[in-house]
Amino acid sequence: MPQITVTVDGNTATTEGTIIRDVIKNKRVVAARVNGDLVDLSAPLSDGQAIETIDLDSDEGVHIIRHSTSHVMAEAVKLLFPDARPTIGPSTEDGFYYDFDRAETFSSEDLEKIEKKMEELVSQDLPFIRKEMTSQDAISFFREKGEPYKVEIISDLGDDLGTVSLYEQGTFVDLCRGPHVPSTGYLKAFKLLSVAGAYWRGDEKNKMLQRIYGTAFSSPKALKQYLNFLEEARKRDHRKLGRELELFMQSDDIGPGMIVYMPKGGRLRTLIEDFEKKIHFKRGYDIVYGPSILRGKLWETSGHMDNYKENMYFTEVDGQLYGIKPMNCLSHILIYKSKVRSYRDLPLRYFELGNVTRHEKSGVIHGLMRTRQFTQDDAHIFCRPDQLIDEITAIINLVEEVMAIFNFEYEMEISTRPAKSIGSDEDWEMATKALMDSLEKKGLPFEINEGDGAFYGPKIDVKIKDAIGRSWQCATIQCDFSLPERFDTHYVGADGGKHRPVMLHRVILGSIERFIGVLIEHFAGAFPVWISPVQAVIMCITDAQAGYAEQVADELRKNDVRVELDVRNEKIGYKIREARLQKVPYMIVIGDKEMGDQTITVRERSGEQETMTLAEFTAIVKNAEPVI
RNA sequence: GCCAGCGUAGCUCAGUGGUAGAGCAGCUGAUUCGUAAUCAGCAGGUCAAGGGUUCAACCCCCUUCGCUGGCUCCA
Numbered sequence: 001m002p003q004i005t006v007t008v009d010g011n012t013a014t015t016e017g018t019i020i021r022d023v024i025k026n027k028r029v030v031a032a033r034v035n036g037d038l039v040d041l042s043a044p045l046s047d048g049q050a051i052e053t054i055d056l057d058s059d060e061g062v063h064i065i066r067h068s069t070s071h072v073m074a075e076a077v078k079l080l081f082p083d084a085r086p087t088i089g090p091s092t093e094d095g096f097y098y099d100f101d102r103a104e105t106f107s108s109e110d111l112e113k114i115e116k117k118m119e120e121l122v123s124q125d126l127p128f129i130r131k132e133m134t135s136q137d138a139i140s141f142f143r144e145k146g147e148p149y150k151v152e153i154i155s156d157l158g159d160d161l162g163t164v165s166l167y168e169q170g171t172f173v174d175l176c177r178g179p180h181v182p183s184t185g186y187l188k189a190f191k192l193l194s195v196a197g198a199y200w201r202g203d204e205k206n207k208m209l210q211r212i213y214g215t216a217f218s219s220p221k222a223l224k225q226y227l228n229f230l231e232e233a234r235k236r237d238h239r240k241l242g243r244e245l246e247l248f249m250q251s252d253d254i255g256p257g258m259i260v261y262m263p264k265g266g267r268l269r270t271l272i273e274d275f276e277k278k279i280h281f282k283r284g285y286d287i288v289y290g291p292s293i294l295r296g297k298l299w300e301t302s303g304h305m306d307n308y309k310e311n312m313y314f315t316e317v318d319g320q321l322y323g324i325k326p327m328n329c330l331s332h333i334l335i336y337k338s339k340v341r342s343y344r345d346l347p348l349r350y351f352e353l354g355n356v357t358r359h360e361k362s363g364v365i366h367g368l369m370r371t372r373q374f375t376q377d378d379a380h381i382f383c384r385p386d387q388l389i390d391e392i393t394a395i396i397n398l399v400e401e402v403m404a405i406f407n408f409e410y411e412m413e414i415s416t417r418p419a420k421s422i423g424s425d426e427d428w429e430m431a432t433k434a435l436m437d438s439l440e441k442k443g444l445p446f447e448i449n450e451g452d453g454a455f456y457g458p459k460i461d462v463k464i465k466d467a468i469g470r471s472w473q474c475a476t477i478q479c480d481f482s483l484p485e486r487f488d489t490h491y492v493g494a495d496g497g498k499h500r501p502v503m504l505h506r507v508i509l510g511s512i513e514r515f516i517g518v519l520i521e522h523f524a525g526a527f528p529v530w531i532s533p534v535q536a537v538i539m540c541i542t543d544a545q546a547g548y549a550e551q552v553a554d555e556l557r558k559n560d561v562r563v564e565l566d567v568r569n570e571k572i573g574y575k576i577r578e579a580r581l582q583k584v585p586y587m588i589v590i591g592d593k594e595m596g597d598q599t600i601t602v603r604e605r606s607g608e609q610e611t612m613t614l615a616e617f618t619a620i621v622k623n624a625e626p627v628i
Numbered sequence: 629g630c631c632a633g634c635g636u637a638g639c640u641c642a643g644u645g646g647u648a649g650a651g652c653a654g655c656u657g658a659u660u661c662g663u664a665a666u667c668a669g670c671a672g673g674u675c676a677a678g679g680g681u682u683c684a685a686c687c688c689c690c691u692u693c694g695c696u697g698g699c700u701c702c703a
Contacts, residue, residue, distance in 0.1 A: 097698095105631080105632065107632090107633095194632090194633095194697060194698075195631090195632060195633085195698085196631070196632070196697060196698030196699065197630060197632065197698065198631080198698070198699045198700090199630080199699055199700065202699075202700075203700080204629075204700045204701085205700095208631050208699075209631090209699095210631075210632080211631090211698070213697090213698080243639080244639085250695095252676080252693075252694055252695090256693095311701095356703085358702085358703085360702070361629050361630090361700080361701065361702090362629065362694095363629065363631095363698090363699085363700085363701095364700085364701065364702070365695095366696095370702075370703080371703090374703070378703095452702095461703095472703080473702075473703055475703095476703070507703070509703095511703045513703085514703060515703090539663095541660085541663095542660045542661065542662095544660080569659080569660070570661090570665090571660090571661055571663090572661075572662050572663055573662085573663055573664060573665070574664080574665055574666085575663085575664095576663050576664060577663090577664035578664085578665090579664095580664060587663085589662070591662055592662095601662090601663090603663070607664095609663080
């Protein structure tokens with residue numbers, strides 16, 4: 001055998017072997033990277049090759065484990081339910097899924113059976129074997145096996161591919177690019193989680209398949225950690241906390257997708273809205289208000305009738321059609337048009353905490369995150385084309401600033417022209433470029449979301465995550481050349497001629513409802529002091545101090561500290577327990593000592609406490625306000 | 629809208645054909661107590677709604693409404 005010399009993670013190694021596994025004996029290695037491509041450990045070795053190992057705990061390693069687990073699940077499903085037709089089964093950010101077409105539905109007992117079968121397959125330590133075939137051979141192979149979905153996938157890959165790769169383990173063969181772990185024995189920690197419907201190829205016109213979700217990790221310990229995380233996340237669910245903390249409610253009597261703010265939620269919302277008004281005034285926005293219903297004709301002019309009708313509600317007033325607003329832009333455009341604008345007036349920035357109503361499909365409604373009526377911190381900026389980049393940059397700065405105040409991490413995306421849209425190609429291109437340039441100028445990373453823009457223009461979306469990692473769009477910045485055109489909006493330029501302004505639609509928090517939902521989950525209900533509906537609960541040890549406790553409450557209220565008084569005939573431990581469950585930031589304990597010294601003992605969420613004067617405590621609370 | 633699961637007291641949940649049960653919360657009384665639950669008593673439900681099967685339905689069947697997890701769509 002000839003000697004082969006390769007480098008493994010930069011170290012030179014020699015072998016007489018023929019495949020990568022011959023030089024890598026480490027059981028923690030699940031795959032390798034050669035020339036930038038991920039390959040199996042069974043891939044051939046060649047002299048002088050540089051090999052990078054993929055550890056089972058690395059991001060890529062975990063993805064490979066999950067992907068291999070999905071194959072094992074598919075094998076288990078085929079063995080138990082031979083009528084199930086496998087379709088696709090990728091790894092995901094926190095697990096994997098596999099979609100099957102089957103007449104019968106999978107029950108939770110079926111999942112248990114499948115999981116058992118998977119364990120059997122793992123204990124057999126079946127090797128994953130890669131095979132290559134021409135597309136034609138692969139098509140006839142899957143056709144013979146009665147797997148039409150695989151045939152469709154290969155056919156759609158096109159003829160230029162030549163060969164495709166298949167992976168076989170045990171009795172199961174799947175079309176797959178790989179790589180996979182060397183054998184099923186590597187899969188030591190997995191769990192099936194749920195069944196859900198999913199359209200074939202993600203298109204609602206196609207057949208609905210059954211998707212089995214599962215997750216897998218490199219070790220049982222890591223799996224357990226993840227399952228713990230899920231359990232903890234459920235405790236942070238904003239719907240649960242919203243009820244427990246008496247922030248908001250929903251009611252069957254009112255209807256789905258509608259939110260009722262209870263006193264504490266109302267206070268939280270007011271605090272956020274006051275913050276928003278302040279921050280917008282300071283940045284040169286004007287606050288305006290528009291009506292909720294506007295004539296049908298206006299929605300025709302705007303293009304909503306053609307592009308957004310199915311999401312709108314309509315009503316009739318004195319025999320005339322009115323549309324209930326799903327967006328706030330129209331009133332703002334009319335304000336702009338209410339008089340002749342000079343180039344010197346621009347930019348004009350109209351801000352509205354606008355309550356909008358949209359007909360969302362019944363299945364998508366979700367607590368505060370997705371409602372049928374919500375309030376946007378909406379603004380429309382009318383500017384000259386030469387001001388566009390500066391305005392977009394200022395908005396991005398505002399987003400960064402606000403997200404930092406709330407301590408949120410976020411991701412940005414640019415969405416381009418959708419199929420159903422208005423406006424010229426040139427305008428779309430110009431607008432998309434303006435958005436990209438602004439982000440690039442600031443050096444911010446972003447993803448491109450093809451065809452996901454609003455019907456009137458492209459947009460930058462800012463997404464933040466909820467307790468279990470689902471992304472929700474908050475801020476969005478949309479560039480619009482179309483509505484100014486449709487409403488024949490203009491300003492008088494330095495040359496005395498008419499010019500078309502550009503319009504920016506933008507929200508920072510997005511929907512106040514959604515934002516509060518994410519806020520609740522982010523802080524697990526333990527809000528920062530400045531937005532806590534109740535900042536302190538004042539509690540006396542016995543009735544003897546009730547009078548002093550009331551004085552303390554009055555004094556703090558006078559100083560704008562949001563307090564509640566607990567003078568019930570209960571033990572202090574009971575009162576503290578309740579205040580803790582309500583996630584109140586400060587507990588003020590008053591006994592004979594405090595009453596004698598005219599002080600208060602302030603206990604924090606952490607359990608630490610300190611005795612101080614009322615003035616000292618007021619200063620602490622005031623200092624918690626963000627500087628804006 | 630689609631697929632699946634679910635809907636019992638304010639909340640969390642028992643109850644698989646013989647007309648409903650617990651804990652917490654609530655109310656009343658006793659207790660006046662220094663850092664996550666003091667004790668006792670009382671009250672609370674057309675079992676989501678409508679229809680059907682049955683001598684009898686919370687339980688089985690159908691329809692509708694709502695909720696949950698996904699898919700599609702979106703702030």
